[in-house]
Amino acid sequence: MSEVQNLQAQITLVMQPEDYQEQVEKEIRQLRQKAQIPGFRAGNVPKGLIRKMYGKNVLADVINKELGTALQKYIDEQKLHVLGEPLPNEEQNQKVDLEFDSTFTFVFDVALAPELDTKMTAKNKVTYYRVKVTDDMVNNQVNNYADRYGTYQDADEVQENDIVRGNIKENKEDGISKEDAVIYPRYMKDEEIKKQFLGLKKGDNVVFNPMKAFDSETEVASLLGIDKDVAKQLTTDFTFAIATISRHQSAAIDGELFAKIYGENNIKDEADFREHVRQEIQSNMDQDSDYKFGLDVREALMKKVEKAELPQDFLRRWVKVNNEKMTDEELEKNFPQMLTELKWQLVKDQLIRQLDIKVEKEDVDAYAKKVAKMQFMQYGLMHVEDQYLDNFAQEMLKKDDQLRGIVERVAEEKIFEAEKKIMKVEEKEVSQEDFNKLFA
Numbered sequence: 001m002s003e004v005q006n007l008q009a010q011i012t013l014v015m016q017p018e019d020y021q022e023q024v025e026k027e028i029r030q031l032r033q034k035a036q037i038p039g040f041r042a043g044n045v046p047k048g049l050i051r052k053m054y055g056k057n058v059l060a061d062v063i064n065k066e067l068g069t070a071l072q073k074y075i076d077e078q079k080l081h082v083l084g085e086p087l088p089n090e091e092q093n094q095k096v097d098l099e100f101d102s103t104f105t106f107v108f109d110v111a112l113a114p115e116l117d118t119k120m121t122a123k124n125k126v127t128y129y130r131v132k133v134t135d136d137m138v139n140n141q142v143n144n145y146a147d148r149y150g151t152y153q154d155a156d157e158v159q160e161n162d163i164v165r166g167n168i169k170e171n172k173e174d175g176i177s178k179e180d181a182v183i184y185p186r187y188m189k190d191e192e193i194k195k196q197f198l199g200l201k202k203g204d205n206v207v208f209n210p211m212k213a214f215d216s217e218t219e220v221a222s223l224l225g226i227d228k229d230v231a232k233q234l235t236t237d238f239t240f241a242i243a244t245i246s247r248h249q250s251a252a253i254d255g256e257l258f259a260k261i262y263g264e265n266n267i268k269d270e271a272d273f274r275e276h277v278r279q280e281i282q283s284n285m286d287q288d289s290d291y292k293f294g295l296d297v298r299e300a301l302m303k304k305v306e307k308a309e310l311p312q313d314f315l316r317r318w319v320k321v322n323n324e325k326m327t328d329e330e331l332e333k334n335f336p337q338m339l340t341e342l343k344w345q346l347v348k349d350q351l352i353r354q355l356d357i358k359v360e361k362e363d364v365d366a367y368a369k370k371v372a373k374m375q376f377m378q379y380g381l382m383h384v385e386d387q388y389l390d391n392f393a394q395e396m397l398k399k400d401d402q403l404r405g406i407v408e409r410v411a412e413e414k415i416f417e418a419e420k421k422i423m424k425v426e427e428k429e430v431s432q433e434d435f436n437k438l439f440a
Helices: 018-036 045-076 135-148 190-195 209-212 218-223 228-232 255-262 270-304 314-320 328-352 359-377 387-395 398-424 430-435
Strands: 008-014 082-088 105-112 125-131 151-154 162-171 175-185 205-209 238-249 424-430
Touching: 008 045, 018 045, 045 082, 045 105, 125 270, 125 430, 135 255, 135 270, 175 218, 175 238, 190 205, 190 209, 205 209, 209 218, 209 228, 218 228, 218 238, 228 359, 255 270, 270 328, 270 398, 270 430, 314 328, 314 424, 328 398, 359 387, 387 398, 424 430
Parallel strands: 125 424
Antiparallel strands: 008 105, 082 105, 151 238, 162 175, 162 238, 205 238
16 A cells, blocks of 8 residues: 555555466356357367357456455455545556456555544533423323324314315306315315304305315315316305214323323323323433434534544545436535535544444344334324334334444444543523524
8 A cells, every 4th residue: 555645545456367367267167067059068168168258258257356355355454444435546557458468456546534533521511401391291291192082073063173074066057066075164264264164053054165265276176076176277156065063072081091091000090190291201302302412412523523634535536436427516515514424424433433332233123112112103102012113123124224224323322322421411401492492
């Protein structure tokens, strides 16, 4: 390897016949056994003929494979931390003549990762913001649960939040009509038309213009069961005959609700239920606090290395080689962010070595299970059994991109947890409103 200058160097590999000839002969023998050439029985094609027909291609394939192996072996033996991948030197590499040459010389450009100053001490301060869970937050969540597990009941007259069903027909001959159409008064944009519906009873009729009421061809198309382009052209009035009125009734805050949310026999009374809700909110808020803490630690680390230089010319070339369709304009637009992410990756890699951080299988499984639980919660499934979470998590980990992402996230969390013990952490209790402002 040549002398390193500006984090760039060259690796020169010389391949002699003894480096590749044995493998070439092996490939030729295998081809001879498989070749089917008119006039020769299988396995009896003359070796010279096989060499004449396929020799150059075999030699090229073998050299290419042996070259990659030798290059990686050298990098590993020298413990080189390269950025991107080695690139052939376009100026120094001479054209290879596979017919007449037996010794081949290859020159590669490499970029080396810089040694970064990532050491933190107690002099480095960072704030851990803990959100205070208030009674209002608990009450809102309790009401959300009650609403989520509520039911719809028949009502006598229309109110704004009701669901109204009936038959609707356009007021012209051979007009559009639909049975069991559904109207949600609260979504009406026109207040006057909305007032027409409020107070009506089963069996009442109301005449209105759907496009004026909703001002959205998508909603009108859904109401009438027609195409959006047809709905957009509607100008006539329709008559809606009310058949049923349904009103949402929140669930009672009692044992039945407790069991639906936290399982049978896990909640003693309403006070215990509210305490469980408080702890659940605090747990979610703590996850947000951990996320914010991680962002702040990352910012502190990146500030320490902001003046560190990277071999930008090489990296631009490497990006273009691996993204042939990328234009120069796209490269220059995205390059600053690429450098930032690369520098953060280098910081993480260095800290993993310095702090002796290891990502074990159980760490990955636990994190995947946590992700699975959060996904189920988004659909209102608050307490899914462990066996289903485990199965969902394992299916997730079968996808290479998701596995890589989870491993990266686990490593980051371990870094942040380790830095929490090194840096001076000041805990500060804040309201949810003030906490959200920190992300503005």
